[in-house]
Amino acid sequence: MKKFLILFTATILSHSFLASAEDEAIGEACPSEFHQLPLFPNARLCQMFDDAFPATLTYHANVDMNEAAAFYLEQLGSTTKDAKVKGRRVLHFGDNNNPIVIISPDGQGSQVDVLMKEAL
Incomplete structure (x- = not known):
């Protein structure tokens, strides 16, 4: 169960990080x-x-x-x-x-x- 919670938390955090990074990049022009x-x-x-x-x-x-x-x-x-x-x-x-x-x-x-x- 502990292993599942760690993997689940890591998945949620990485998804949140990638989504916010993409939102920031789209909002800021190259x-x-x-x-x-x-x-x-x-x-x-x-x-x-x-x-x-x-x-x-x-x-x-x-x-x-x-x-x-x-x-x-x-x-x-x-x-x-x-x-x-x-x-x-x-x-x-x-x-x-x-x-x-x-x-x-x-x-x-x-x-x-x-x-x-x-x-x-």
């Missing part, structure tokens, strides 16, 4: 750019780790992987490397592989992870 790198329009659920370089940003875009990749190809030009790894699309830009954009399928859209090694 920036339009990250260290001068544009984000897909209407990006949401942003998580930034950018106190210093290398800096990372993760967000959700309401488009499929191909549309998200096309956006970055249009914004940044050709890649130095474009690979598919474990169902994700990994785009390397610039001579220094800066930035790296990783696009993964996520529900009815895509998760976009951006790694900035240095400022653009």
Whole structure:
């Protein structure tokens, strides 16, 4: 019974945490750019780790992987490397592989992870 109560409490707390985190993220708009790198329009659920370089940003875009990749190809030009790894699309830009954009399928859209090694 004790084990059940612990699992039940953990489930309720995690659901409450995720629901409130999603509500906060939806209520707070993502920036339009990250260290001068544009984000897909209407990006949401942003998580930034950018106190210093290398800096990372993760967000959700309401488009499929191909549309998200096309956006970055249009914004940044050709890649130095474009690979598919474990169902994700990994785009390397610039001579220094800066930035790296990783696009993964996520529900009815895509998760976009951006790694900035240095400022653009």
